[in-house]
Amino acid sequence: MQYLLLLFADETGWHRMSSEEQTRGVAAYRAYTETLKEAGVYVGSNRLQDTNTATTVRLVDGKSQVLDGTYADTKEQLGGYFLIDAPDLDAALGWAARCPGASHGTIEVRPVWPTPGASSP
Structure with a gap:
């Protein structure tokens, strides 16, 4: 089953990091x-x-309304995602716990609801 690992963190944190810290962060991901x-x-x-x-x-x-900015004003912002194919939720949670983002933000794990008739990758 596919799971989406949604990575939430304070997006200003990256810009406050030194270049060495950013390099280590990129290497960890x-x-x-x-x-x-x-x-x-x-x-x-x-x-x-x-x-x-x-x-x-x-x-x-x-009528369509187009607004600048995100839907929600929160302390942590959605900064990226990983789409994984894991046998069950426990396995997906294990992978989420190993994600570098879990050390400085929150990882939301959500099962993907397959679209009927759509082929999976």
Whole structure:
């Protein structure tokens, strides 16, 4: 079953890190990604740009409203994700606990609800 590991953290934290700390952080995520791949559970991942680049769209009375910024104003922002294929929730939670982001933010683990008739990657 596929699980989405949603990585939440204070996005300003990255900009406050020294270049050496950033280099170590990038290395930790690369190593984590390689470990996922070696285990055969990696499906995909991406880092998101900061929330100041976000645009929110919603329909109000049937009309589209486009707003600058994110939907929610929170202390932690969605900064990226890993899509994994794990045998069960316990395995997915184990992978989430090993993610470098768990040490400085929150990892939300959500099962992917497959679309009927769609082929999986």
